[in-house]
Amino acid sequence: MQGTPGSWDERRDTAEAFRMLPSRLVKTTFDLIVVGGGIVGAATAYQYRQRHPSARIAILEKEARPAAHQTGRNSGVIHSGLYYKPGSLKARTCLSGYAQLLDFCAENAVAHEVCGKIVVATDAQEAERLRGLADRGTENGLQGLRFVDADQAREIEPHIQAYEALWVPQTGIVDYVGMTEKLLERATDGHGSVRLNCRVHGLKRSGSISHVETSEGTYEAPHVVVCAGLQSDRMAAKDGVRNGIRIVPFRGDYYDLTPEAAHKVRHLVYPVPDPEFPFLGVHFTRMVEGGVECGPNAVFSFAREGYSKTAFDAKDSTSALGFGGTWRLFAKHWRYGLGEYERAFSKLKFLTALQKMMPGLQMEDIVPGRAGIRAQALDQAGKLVDDFVIERGEAAVHVINAPSPAATASLAIGEEILRRL
Numbered sequence: 008m009q010g011t012p013g014s015w016d017e018r019r020d021t022a023e024a025f026r027m028l029p030s031r032l033v034k035t036t037f038d039l040i041v042v043g044g045g046i047v048g049a050a051t052a053y054q055y056r057q058r059h060p061s062a063r064i065a066i067l068e069k070e071a072r073p074a075a076h077q078t079g080r081n082s083g084v085i086h087s088g089l090y091y092k093p094g095s096l097k098a099r100t101c102l103s104g105y106a107q108l109l110d111f112c113a114e115n116a117v118a119h120e121v122c123g124k125i126v127v128a129t130d131a132q133e134a135e136r137l138r139g140l141a142d143r144g145t146e147n148g149l150q151g152l153r154f155v156d157a158d159q160a161r162e163i164e165p166h167i168q169a170y171e172a173l174w175v176p177q178t179g180i181v182d183y184v185g186m187t188e189k190l191l192e193r194a195t196d197g198h199g200s201v202r203l204n205c206r207v208h209g210l211k212r213s214g215s216i217s218h219v220e221t222s223e224g225t226y227e228a229p230h231v232v233v234c235a236g237l238q239s240d241r242m243a244a245k246d247g248v249r250n251g252i253r254i255v256p257f258r259g260d261y262y263d264l265t266p267e268a269a270h271k272v273r274h275l276v277y278p279v280p281d282p283e284f285p286f287l288g289v290h291f292t293r294m295v296e297g298g299v300e301c302g303p304n305a306v307f308s309f310a311r312e313g314y315s316k317t318a319f320d321a322k323d324s325t326s327a328l329g330f331g332g333t334w335r336l337f338a339k340h341w342r343y344g345l346g347e348y349e350r351a352f353s354k355l356k357f358l359t360a361l362q363k364m365m366p367g368l369q370m371e372d373i374v375p376g377r378a379g380i381r382a383q384a385l386d387q388a389g390k391l392v393d394d395f396v397i398e399r400g401e402a403a404v405h406v407i408n409a410p411s412p413a414a415t416a417s418l419a420i421g422e423e424i425l426r427r428l
Contacts, residue, residue: 037063037199040219040228042207042242044068045078046187046417047409048234052194054421055230064199065226066191067219069206074187076312077236078414080379082261082292082300084275085109085119085179086412089126089144090287096395097412098147100423104416105177111418112181115189118295121179124275125160127169127364133279134171140279141173151176166271168366178275180295183414207233210246210402217402230428231403237311237382239407246400252392252407253330255385256311256323257286259303260351261376262361264291268372272299276364284343289350289360300376301361304350307337314378316351335389384408397424404428 039055041048044066052064070076085108088101112119128134141152153174155162160169191201202223209220210231217231235242240254264271276291286305293299307327310320327333337344350357354370362368384392384407396408397420404427406420413420 035224035226037065037226037228038230039064040217040226040231041066041234042219042231042403043234043236044070044073044187044191044201044203045076045234045236046074046183046190046414047236047406047420048232049073049187049190049194050417051232051234051421051424052199053190054418054425056194056198058425061198064194065228066195066199066201067205067207067221067226068201068203071203073191073201073203074184077379077382078187079184080314080377081183081411081414082303083180083183083295084292084411084415085121085181086415087144087149087175087177088147088412089140089149089175089178090280091143091147091412092393093143093146095393096397096423097393097416100395100416100419101412102148103422104412104419107418108181108186108415109179111190112186115186115193117182117186117189119179119181120295121177122274122293123174123176124178124277125155125163125167125169126173126175126277126279127160127167128171128173128279129168129363130170136279136282137171137173144175149175149177164273164276166365166367167276168364180275180293182295207242210242210400212402219402232424232428233400233403233405234409235406236409237380239382239405239409240384243398243400243405243407246402246405248398248400248405248407250396250398250407252384252386252396253326253332254311254382254408255327255330255333255336256308257305257381257383258308258314258316258318258351258378259305259381260316260357260378261300261302262354262357262373263376264299264301265372265374266298268368269297269299271365271368271372278364284340286347289357291361291365301373302357302376303379304347304357304360305381306347306351307333307344308380311380311382314380316378330385332385332387332389335387336385336391337389339389381410382408383410395420397427399427 091097
């Protein structure tokens with residue numbers, strides 16, 4: 008394990024330091040303004056600083072701390088580029104971002120480990136799909152992929168039952184919150200500020216300058232990048248972007264293995280994705296701070312930033328359910344969706360899904376964990392937008408769709424954004 012994750016108290020102290028920055032800020036004119044304090048926004052600011060060492064950079068974040076939503080609630084996996092269509096922006100940025108992430112974490116003492124993962128086929132049909140997955144990974148530039156039989160799979164993961172499996176060495180775990188904080192620190196050191204509790208209300212362009220209207224007043228810069236995650240489509244609409252896609256939130260619930268059961272997972276354990284279904288399926292993830300997480304499921308959420316099973320927001324619900332693409336998605340995948348809802352409210356159903364790969368797992372081995380929300384872009388036809396979407400508005404460049412592996416690819420996405428500036 009390289010680096011150590013900061014304690015909760017240390018993280019809180021860091022957030023408090025960020026919170027104090029506004030009182031020391033004098034200028035509201037910058038060279039670059041980034042809206043959004045998640046890892047993609049932080050990485051973009053950092054990459055800009057690497058190219059322009061004396062640039063004045065402001066990161067505007069509506070929450071009281073950075074990395075409050077998707078960045079701080081994902082599974083902490085360093086992805087390798089196994090799943091993504093060759094030539095896509097996801098594929099191109101994932102492997103580059105992977106290498107840059109490892110270098111950055113090593114140089115800045117961010118906790119991480121390249122531990123590898125095993126993708127488990129439980130029958131002959133899945134084994135056939137596994138071969139296609141390996142071909143895609145090889146085309147994307149992955150190295151060291153290796154097929155293993157049932158006995159070899161048990162040597163890697165003694166509690167997993169596999170028909171066949173694929174060993175993927177270029178996969179790891181990382182403290183994404185710690186990485187985001189360090190990126191922000193490096194991006195603003197001496198020449199900028201992270202503005203917390205700063206909500207953006209509007210964007211407009213006047214000549215060569217963009218104006219960002221916020222709860223603290225107006226900020227100005229020739230370059231503005233918006234990495235708003237769960238609110239990305241709304242921010243893009245404020246800036247004149249009309250691309251016909253909508254962010255529809257999906258909540259993912261996790262269980263944790265108990266300390267007594269955590270030894271049952273040594274690496275990361277993933278299922279073979281089913282191309283008929285829109286999400287990957289439950290898996291086992293070692294966490295960089297210790298312990299093992301199981302999940303997530305994927306259920307429609309009635310609130311973009313609501314993490315409980317009963318969270319509801321009228322605006323978010325109206326936005327999603329008033330969009331034709333949502334209903335077309337439901338119509339196509341209603342059986343899958345019902346199964347996901349069953350797992351959301353039934354521990355037994357969740358356990359049954361996990362037992363497909365680990366038959367010996369028992370009810371007492373898992374306890375309820377946290378939840379996250381995936382900001383998934385959906386088009387009018389009801390299809391999940393598969394690739395990253397980055398578009399220019401009148402006043403800013405907008406990252407509109409950046410689901411997994413955006414955290415892994417964040418430094419490469421930052422480079423892509425700067426090319427578009």
